[in-house]
Amino acid sequence: MTDPLRIDLRAFRGALGAFATGVTIVTTRDKDGRDVGLTANSFNSVSLEPPMVLWSLGKTSQSLKAFVEAGHFAVHILSIDQDSLSGRFAKSGGDKFVGLTVERGQGQIPLLDGCAARFECRSAFQYDGGDHVIFVGEVIALDHSGRPPLVFHGGRYAAVIGTSEAARQEPRAATEGGFGEDFLGYLLGRAHYQFFARMRPELERRVLREEEYTDILSVLSLRDNRSVTELNALVEFTGYHVTQEAVASLEKRGLVSLDSATDPDPRVQLTAEGRRTVIELIAVAKSIEADAEADLDQSERLVLRRLLKKVLRNTDPGLPSLWEAE
Amino acid sequence: MTDPLRIDLRAFRGALGAFATGVTIVTTRDKDGRDVGLTANSFNSVSLEPPMVLWSLGKTSQSLKAFVEAGHFAVHILSIDQDSLSGRFAKSGGDKFVGLTVERGQGQIPLLDGCAARFECRSAFQYDGGDHVIFVGEVIALDHSGRPPLVFHGGRYAAVIGTSEAARQEPRAATEGGFGEDFLGYLLGRAHYQFFARMRPELERRVLREEEYTDILSVLSLRDNRSVTELNALVEFTGYHVTQEAVASLEKRGLVSLDSATDPDPRVQLTAEGRRTVIELIAVAKSIEADAEADLDQSERLVLRRLLKKVLRNTDPGLPSLWEAE
Numbered sequence: 001m002t003d004p005l006r007i008d009l010r011a012f013r014g015a016l017g018a019f020a021t022g023v024t025i026v027t028t029r030d031k032d033g034r035d036v037g038l039t040a041n042s043f044n045s046v047s048l049e050p051p052m053v054l055w056s057l058g059k060t061s062q063s064l065k066a067f068v069e070a071g072h073f074a075v076h077i078l079s080i081d082q083d084s085l086s087g088r089f090a091k092s093g094g095d096k097f098v099g100l101t102v103e104r105g106q107g108q109i110p111l112l113d114g115c116a117a118r119f120e121c122r123s124a125f126q127y128d129g130g131d132h133v134i135f136v137g138e139v140i141a142l143d144h145s146g147r148p149p150l151v152f153h154g155g156r157y158a159a160v161i162g163t164s165e166a167a168r169q170e171p172r173a174a175t176e177g178g179f180g181e182d183f184l185g186y187l188l189g190r191a192h193y194q195f196f197a198r199m200r201p202e203l204e205r206r207v208l209r210e211e212e213y214t215d216i217l218s219v220l221s222l223r224d225n226r227s228v229t230e231l232n233a234l235v236e237f238t239g240y241h242v243t244q245e246a247v248a249s250l251e252k253r254g255l256v257s258l259d260s261a262t263d264p265d266p267r268v269q270l271t272a273e274g275r276r277t278v279i280e281l282i283a284v285a286k287s288i289e290a291d292a293e294a295d296l297d298q299s300e301r302l303v304l305r306r307l308l309k310k311v312l313r314n315t316d317p318g319l320p321s322l323w324e325a326e
Numbered sequence: 327m328t329d330p331l332r333i334d335l336r337a338f339r340g341a342l343g344a345f346a347t348g349v350t351i352v353t354t355r356d357k358d359g360r361d362v363g364l365t366a367n368s369f370n371s372v373s374l375e376p377p378m379v380l381w382s383l384g385k386t387s388q389s390l391k392a393f394v395e396a397g398h399f400a401v402h403i404l405s406i407d408q409d410s411l412s413g414r415f416a417k418s419g420g421d422k423f424v425g426l427t428v429e430r431g432q433g434q435i436p437l438l439d440g441c442a443a444r445f446e447c448r449s450a451f452q453y454d455g456g457d458h459v460i461f462v463g464e465v466i467a468l469d470h471s472g473r474p475p476l477v478f479h480g481g482r483y484a485a486v487i488g489t490s491e492a493a494r495q496e497p498r499a500a501t502e503g504g505f506g507e508d509f510l511g512y513l514l515g516r517a518h519y520q521f522f523a524r525m526r527p528e529l530e531r532r533v534l535r536e537e538e539y540t541d542i543l544s545v546l547s548l549r550d551n552r553s554v555t556e557l558n559a560l561v562e563f564t565g566y567h568v569t570q571e572a573v574a575s576l577e578k579r580g581l582v583s584l585d586s587a588t589d590p591d592p593r594v595q596l597t598a599e600g601r602r603t604v605i606e607l608i609a610v611a612k613s614i615e616a617d618a619e620a621d622l623d624q625s626e627r628l629v630l631r632r633l634l635k636k637v638l639r640n641t642d643p644g645l646p647s648l649w650e651a652e
Contacts, residue, residue: 007465012377015470018403018443019369020477020486022345043345044370046382047456051338054382054455056372077344080489117344127453129380129462130373136455139333144341149479151346156490160346161629163406164482171631172649177605178547181649184615185521187634189540192518194641195511197563210565214515221504237523239536279503289510292637300633303487305497307630308513311618315520323498323507
């Protein structure tokens with residue numbers, strides 16, 4: 001036997017955080033017929049035959065008695081968009097089920113909606129586990145939606161993104177002094193140009209130059225009535241310079257109007273025709289977006305945007321916001 | 327008591343796969359002094375005071391006896407780049423430790439290197455769990471590297487990407503018929519142009535136009551001696567058309583040479599000067615890449631590339647490879 005341990009609690013919690021887990025809500029019904037539920041990430045599988053799962057609960061939990069006495073409980077594996085549900089069931093006290101759609105399982109235990117998977121269990125064993133009780137349940141019913149899971153890692157919610165596919169195909173390596181298929185500048189440029197290449201026929205059909213759409217019309221669609229100087233502050237990082245000639249040409253085609261013919265820095269507004277054109281083109285862009293991420297699941301879509309925004313922050317030359325007035 | 331269960335084993339495995347977990351290797355030393363270890367994702371925390379963790383092992387496992395008899399075991403939480411180590415310890419038989427750097431912990435148990443976290447445990451309880459034994463260990467030593475973890479979900483390896491940060495800041499929403507900050511076409515375009523904006527001063531210093539670098543010189547750096555027609559097949563999706571005049575202008579500046587002055591479709595090679603120029607510019611681009619992903623961890627870098635490649639596949643207009651000869 002080792003002496004009483006001197007493991008620092010904070011260090012222990014920190015190291016446990018290195019183990020990523022799904023997030024579950026475990027529910028049951030107490031002897032008085034009240035629904036009980038709490039968030040737990042101590043879930044895991046135990047046995048295949050018979051099918052058994054386990055989770056553990058602190059001995060000081062208000063819900064302990066209900067689970068110790070319960071003949072059945074249900075484990076809900078939460079999906080990526082259930083982080084607020086996880087938060088609700090992580091707090092103690094109050095009726096956590098208010099306003100939720102609840103089905104009834106074995107023993108009238110409450111079953112929640114919209115999860116990645118769900119297990120109804122018969123209480124099989126309860127074991128001592130230090131300051132927790134380990135509950136082992138025999139699975140008597142299950143369902144599985146295929147939704148991407150919510151996970152918990154390092155004290156935060158996270159998404160899970162499969163990597164096997166990427167591993168299967170080795171990226172073309174960089175040559176000496178050159179770049180390979182994993183070079184971020186290449187991937188970003190190629191993704192942008194392939195996306196935009198699908199816009200081009202639509203622009204040509206409307207006799208619009210690329211920059212007329214991306215650097216003038218679509219910028220005005222976010223906030224109208226900007227001066228040429230303001231437009232340039234927003235778009236010059238693309239290498240394009242908005243000139244008075246360019247806006248005059250759009251004016252001639254009835255897509256924008258200028259508040260002055262003589263002001264060297266006129267304010268530009270979309271006409272009704274201009275606005276209609278942008279709305280049509282944005283609709284096209286959104287259908288390209290749908291194709292571009294057709295086989296990305298919800299977690300992958302979320303994470304791709306989040307990582308691109310990190311790259312935007314890291315490469316930001318200090319641009320004003322496209323959406324807000326200065 | 328419920329009747330013997332009729333849960334389909336495949337459905338049970340599938341539903342369990344919805345619960346994402348970290349991947350661990352558990353090691354010990356058997357009575358004969360042999361190192362024993364295996365991959366397990368049935369790990370979880372149990373108790374804080376005393377600090378306890380658990381995992382479970384199939385009753386038919388060859389390693390069961392060693393763990394049942396062992397006074398100590400160690401749990402290693404694997405990091406994102408330890409998927410092959412996970413594979414090695416998931417197979418039964420053979421000496422799994424060959425060639426590995428092994429430290430020795432309490433009771434001479436083998437400790438592996440490069441993990442996200444590591445727990446040395448004193449065997450505390452062993453419990454029945456259907457076809458598995460549940461091992462509860464009291465943690466007597468730990469370390470924690472902060473490396474991003476390997477996870478297992480839906481039968482595959484995966485990475486964990488935090489989402490809390492993204493959730494904190496609400497993206498600017500799309501206006502009616504407009505686009506918001508989460509529009510993929512916007513994020514890709516802006517990321518590309520912000521990245522490339524940092525290249526522009528370097529190009530100007532060398533009196534090079536953007537397209538001369540991106541669509542001719544850097545393409546030739548991947549494979550030299552392409553005809554103008556071949557170059558166009560590779561780059562026309564960007565909206566730029568490589569002309570004979572463009573390559574003639576680069577030739578005049580000593581950056582490329584042409585195999586014929588009269589051929590309407592001459593082959594283009596980088597000169598030594600041209601190659602030096604491209605290598606310098608790619609070095610600049612790589613330093614921009616380092617800045618662009620400065621605060622991305624290893625999992626985030628891997629996942630960003632994987633997701634961009636998915637977008638590339640989904641928007642591919644059928645382009646030939648930049649790297650391979652046709």
